[in-house]
Amino acid sequence: xxxxxxxxxKSENVSDWYNKVIMEAELADYGPxxxxxxxxxxxxxxxxxVQEAMDAKIxxxxxxxxxxxxxxxxxxxxxxAKHVEGFAPELAVVTIGGGEExxxxxxxxxxxxxxxxxxxxxxxxxWRDLPVMINQWNNVVRWEKRTYLFMRTTEFLxxxxxxxxxxxxxxxxxxxxxxxxxxxxxxxxxxxxxFLGHKSDSERFAGADDSLTYELLxxxxxxxxxxxxxxxxxxxxxxxGINFQSKEGTEEKVWQTSWGFTTRSIGGLIMAxxxxxxxVLPPKLAPVQVVVVxxxxxxxxxxxxxxxxxxxxxxxxxxxxxxxxxxxxxxxANKWELRGVPVRLEIGPxxxxxxxxxxxxxxxxxxxxxxxxxxxKHLAAVLDEVQSGLLEAAEKQLRENTRHAKTWEEFKxxxxxxxxxxxxxxxxxxECEAAIKEETTATTRCLELxxxxxxxxxxxxDHNAKYEWLFAQSY
Amino acid sequence: xxxxxxxxxKSENVSDWYNKVIMEAELADYGPxxxxxxxxxxxxxxxxxVQEAMDAKIxxxxxxxxxxxxxxxxxxxxxxAKHVEGFAPELAVVTIGGGEExxxxxxxxxxxxxxxxxxxxxxxxxWRDLPVMINQWNNVVRWEKRTYLFMRTTEFLxxxxxxxxxxxxxxxxxxxxxxxxxxxxxxxxxxxxxFLGHKSDSERFAGADDSLTYELLxxxxxxxxxxxxxxxxxxxxxxxGINFQSKEGTEEKVWQTSWGFTTRSIGGLIMAxxxxxxxVLPPKLAPVQVVVVxxxxxxxxxxxxxxxxxxxxxxxxxxxxxxxxxxxxxxxANKWELRGVPVRLEIGPxxxxxxxxxxxxxxxxxxxxxxxxxxxKHLAAVLDEVQSGLLEAAEKQLRENTRHAKTWEEFKxxxxxxxxxxxxxxxxxxECEAAIKEETTATTRCLELxxxxxxxxxxxxDHNAKYEWLFAQSY
Numbered sequence: 001x002x003x004x005x006x007x008x009x010k011s012e013n014v015s016d017w018y019n020k021v022i023m024e025a026e027l028a029d030y031g032p033x034x035x036x037x038x039x040x041x042x043x044x045x046x047x048x049x050v051q052e053a054m055d056a057k058i059x060x061x062x063x064x065x066x067x068x069x070x071x072x073x074x075x076x077x078x079x080x081a082k083h084v085e086g087f088a089p090e091l092a093v094v095t096i097g098g099g100e101e102x103x104x105x106x107x108x109x110x111x112x113x114x115x116x117x118x119x120x121x122x123x124x125x126x127w128r129d130l131p132v133m134i135n136q137w138n139n140v141v142r143w144e145k146r147t148y149l150f151m152r153t154t155e156f157l158x159x160x161x162x163x164x165x166x167x168x169x170x171x172x173x174x175x176x177x178x179x180x181x182x183x184x185x186x187x188x189x190x191x192x193x194x195f196l197g198h199k200s201d202s203e204r205f206a207g208a209d210d211s212l213t214y215e216l217l218x219x220x221x222x223x224x225x226x227x228x229x230x231x232x233x234x235x236x237x238x239x240x241g242i243n244f245q246s247k248e249g250t251e252e253k254v255w256q257t258s259w260g261f262t263t264r265s266i267g268g269l270i271m272a273x274x275x276x277x278x279x280v281l282p283p284k285l286a287p288v289q290v291v292v293v294x295x296x297x298x299x300x301x302x303x304x305x306x307x308x309x310x311x312x313x314x315x316x317x318x319x320x321x322x323x324x325x326x327x328x329x330x331x332x333a334n335k336w337e338l339r340g341v342p343v344r345l346e347i348g349p350x351x352x353x354x355x356x357x358x359x360x361x362x363x364x365x366x367x368x369x370x371x372x373x374x375x376x377k378h379l380a381a382v383l384d385e386v387q388s389g390l391l392e393a394a395e396k397q398l399r400e401n402t403r404h405a406k407t408w409e410e411f412k413x414x415x416x417x418x419x420x421x422x423x424x425x426x427x428x429x430x431e432c433e434a435a436i437k438e439e440t441t442a443t444t445r446c447l448e449l450x451x452x453x454x455x456x457x458x459x460x461x462d463h464n465a466k467y468e469w470l471f472a473q474s475y
Numbered sequence: 476x477x478x479x480x481x482x483x484x485k486s487e488n489v490s491d492w493y494n495k496v497i498m499e500a501e502l503a504d505y506g507p508x509x510x511x512x513x514x515x516x517x518x519x520x521x522x523x524x525v526q527e528a529m530d531a532k533i534x535x536x537x538x539x540x541x542x543x544x545x546x547x548x549x550x551x552x553x554x555x556a557k558h559v560e561g562f563a564p565e566l567a568v569v570t571i572g573g574g575e576e577x578x579x580x581x582x583x584x585x586x587x588x589x590x591x592x593x594x595x596x597x598x599x600x601x602w603r604d605l606p607v608m609i610n611q612w613n614n615v616v617r618w619e620k621r622t623y624l625f626m627r628t629t630e631f632l633x634x635x636x637x638x639x640x641x642x643x644x645x646x647x648x649x650x651x652x653x654x655x656x657x658x659x660x661x662x663x664x665x666x667x668x669x670f671l672g673h674k675s676d677s678e679r680f681a682g683a684d685d686s687l688t689y690e691l692l693x694x695x696x697x698x699x700x701x702x703x704x705x706x707x708x709x710x711x712x713x714x715x716g717i718n719f720q721s722k723e724g725t726e727e728k729v730w731q732t733s734w735g736f737t738t739r740s741i742g743g744l745i746m747a748x749x750x751x752x753x754x755v756l757p758p759k760l761a762p763v764q765v766v767v768v769x770x771x772x773x774x775x776x777x778x779x780x781x782x783x784x785x786x787x788x789x790x791x792x793x794x795x796x797x798x799x800x801x802x803x804x805x806x807x808a809n810k811w812e813l814r815g816v817p818v819r820l821e822i823g824p825x826x827x828x829x830x831x832x833x834x835x836x837x838x839x840x841x842x843x844x845x846x847x848x849x850x851x852k853h854l855a856a857v858l859d860e861v862q863s864g865l866l867e868a869a870e871k872q873l874r875e876n877t878r879h880a881k882t883w884e885e886f887k888x889x890x891x892x893x894x895x896x897x898x899x900x901x902x903x904x905x906e907c908e909a910a911i912k913e914e915t916t917a918t919t920r921c922l923e924l925x926x927x928x929x930x931x932x933x934x935x936x937d938h939n940a941k942y943e944w945l946f947a948q949s950y
Binding site: 029031032033036037038039040041044045047048064065066067068069070071072073076088089090091092093094095096097098099105106108115118119122123128134138139141143144145154155157324325326 | 504506507508511512513514515516519520522523539540541542543544545546547548551563564565566567568569570571572573574580581583590593594597598603609613614616618619620629630632799800801
């Protein structure tokens with residue numbers, strides 16, 4: 001029984017804690033092939049809750065779901081020069097099918113631009129066929145040397161949205177919509193605030209003209225790229241020949257976007273909110289929002305526990321009664337703490353007699369005993385409080401770990417003492433970016449949408465800076 | 476504009492009609508790799524509607540969703556002898572990862588028994604850990620020589636349920652629950668009746684002790700295996716060492732089931748219900764249940780059309796207004812007929828003035844003009860009628876194409892004149908089964924759950940027959 005083992009302390013060794021809490025909370029397990037992972041039911045359910053919420057938003061924007069093949073002919077990848085350059089080192093390749101050597105090698109999709117846009121070129125003829133707005137929920141494979149559960153795995157799950165438009169403006173609106181939709185999901189469901197902005201030239205998606213990102217703060221002051229949304233310009237429509245006849249009768253190329261949100265987000269969630277006792281799950285993404293733990297497994301108690309749970313379930317809460325045999329009350333209480341369940345209800349003979357329950361919150365509140373009557377309403381309010389409490393705490397963390405550097409000395413000092421995000425004027429030259437990383441481990445995270453114009457020199461070199469950029473050491 | 480082309484007639488050439496209707500209704504398209512297909516939004520939405528309904532049933536049974544890796548070490552497949560024998564000829568194999576030749580080849584999952592049960596062996600220790608009941612919605616790859624859109628493709632989508640139990644009885648209950656759940660989905664959503672029964676020894680899943688199947692009738696009297704549910708006995712728990720300590724303290728092996736339902740079902744749907752005009756979709760699986768087609772694209776008409784659509788949407792119907800430019804009313808009416816939309820609403824200036832709509836059903840009813848007031852309720856009833864009308868028609872087809880053969884002469888005559896399902900006493904010997912197939916193309920489809928005991932000889936040979944089996948030529 002995993003949760004009985006010595007859990008590493010997050011406050012002492014984040015990385016060790018992270019791996020252990022994932023295994024012991026049964027969120028995931030290692031797959032047999034290096035770098036792969038199994039999403040166990042408790043971890044997969046978090047992804048389902050993300051999918052439910054996001055899928056509704058995607059559909060409401062008029063984007064349709066579809067499914068394209070897993071296998072991409074190797075030649076497709078090569079059609080967009082920067083794209084293949086970015087992905088070539090990470091590919092898994094099928095060379096045998098049905099017992100025979102294949103004539104053309106097949107790439108297991110690392111992302112679906114090429115196979116989708118080959119079809120878009122067939123489907124789009126006229127301005128009347130536009131926009132094409134398609135999303136996929138699927139699995140992708142990128143061969144990674146250093147892997148980390150949820151954060152970086154050889155195979156991961158995601159959604160990838162791919163749109164084609166008649167005008168650049170319309171494409172840019174969609175690109176912006178996607179990243180703002182992601183940001184809302186991160187804030188409202190994950191309780192994770194972040195910074196929204198443009199990637200630098202060197203950090204941009206392979207094949208994009210512009211990448212928007214949402215950057216999160218992790219423990220130890222590192223940054224995590226939460227998700228991205230790309231303006232692909234006409235790079236792929238040129239490579240794949242996605243042409244259309246405009247209203248005016250001219251032959252044009254479409255403008256495109258792609259945008260993705262992956263199971264890495266769950267890694268960010270675990271990392272950001274957890275504590276020494278284990279996971280802390282925000283109620284909106286908790287597979288179990290309320291766990292009922294009987295103090296003793298006797299008939300009257302269990303009957304009352306089941307009644308309470310049934311009532312809460314019918315009110316729409318995600319509830320579980322822990323009726324497992326052979327574990328003590330204390331053992332169970334610890335287990336559900338480790339699993340990050342927001343609210344634990346303790347029910348013993350006294351509670352059953354008095355038709356009361358004792359409510360223990362995972363975060364932010366003392367134990368209280370309340371009547372079973374009206375419990376669903378009470379707990380819905382508690383869960384809302386817990387959800388907003390987590391967001392507030394994360395916002396405070398983000399504020400306190402975002403600093404301003406006017407000079408290179410200040411920049412280096414912040415990185416040495418605190419890490420976190422640094423706002424600083426920067427010249428936007430890749431050589432300068434590389435030198436900053438070399439000296440401090442910090443990389444550019446983004447140019448915020450509402451970035452302050454800078455008037456003087458770059459924080460690191462003698463060139464002029466147009467804007468203040470955000471820097472941090474990244475995961 | 477595809478629907479403008481000459482659609483093959485189903486009544487003249489089913490197979491040609493099938494491919495064309497799929498392409499022209501934009502259900503699917505061919506992928507660039509032989510045998511692969513693209514599920515276009517209109518086709519994928521059908522799968523989503525199946526998933527929604529089935530996922531709720533699966534969860535209600537206490538089965539949790541999870542996700543296991545796509546890549547399986549080649550050595551895993553070899554652990555269960557019959558399993559590898561069944562799947563070896565159909566495998567796609569990854570030999571290169573991250574630019575390097577892999578030490579162990581990786582199989583792209585054709586099904587997930589082996590990779591899942593390797594994990595089950597780690598997770599299960601005690602009777603308290605049982606049952607393990609996990610489902611996955613994912614993609615699988617089986618290299619097929621002869622492919623057919625939806626019906627048989629190199630990559631397909633499905634759900635695969637995998638359970639482990641302490642007793643054989645409990646496993647068999649679950650195996651039976653799964654096939655009955657599938658049968659209900661087929662009847663209630665697909666409007667497809669069928670026969671439920673056991674597979675013969677030679678038709679059984681590779682590694683199972685018993686396979687239950689649901690067999691559907693297709694045009695031309697062929698049978699389609701709709702889905703299967705397997706009793707795996709202890710075959711895999713022996714191969715993978717899934718042991719547990721029983722309540723009594725003894726060491727035991729688990730009893731297992733697996734069961735799958737694939738996108739092939741959509742092929743069956745298209746094939747069974749369509750007609751010379753194109754697709755016919757049962758309302759419960761129609762991505763668009765009601766299409767509003769304006770007779771003329773003028774302001775007053777479009778305004779009324781949008782109002783009507785908004786009202787129907789808020790009542791929970793799936794509605795689309797066809798406001799596409801540059802297509803005539805007649806063209807649009809044909810297009811939505813080809814796409815199988817159950818109800819078309821025609822709205823012109825007269826209807827807008829009178830606040831009425833003309834309701835045209837795709838199947839089973841004349842055009843009628845009804846007031847816009849109360850329309851949602853009226854259409855909900857129409858859709859129910861259409862749904863049950865399709866099921867009744869399919870039941871009649873099934874009844875009329877299921878015959879009884881007492882002698883080998885009768886059997887051969889039925890196959891020569893009608894095909895369809897044949898009930899006949901059979902000896903259950905594989906040699907006899909092979910001979911029947913050789914002479915008539917008919918194979919055993921199943922031994923129905925309530926099969927009639929037979930008293931005399933096998934329909935084909937001199938051996939005794941215990942039961943009457945169902946035969947048909949299969950897809």
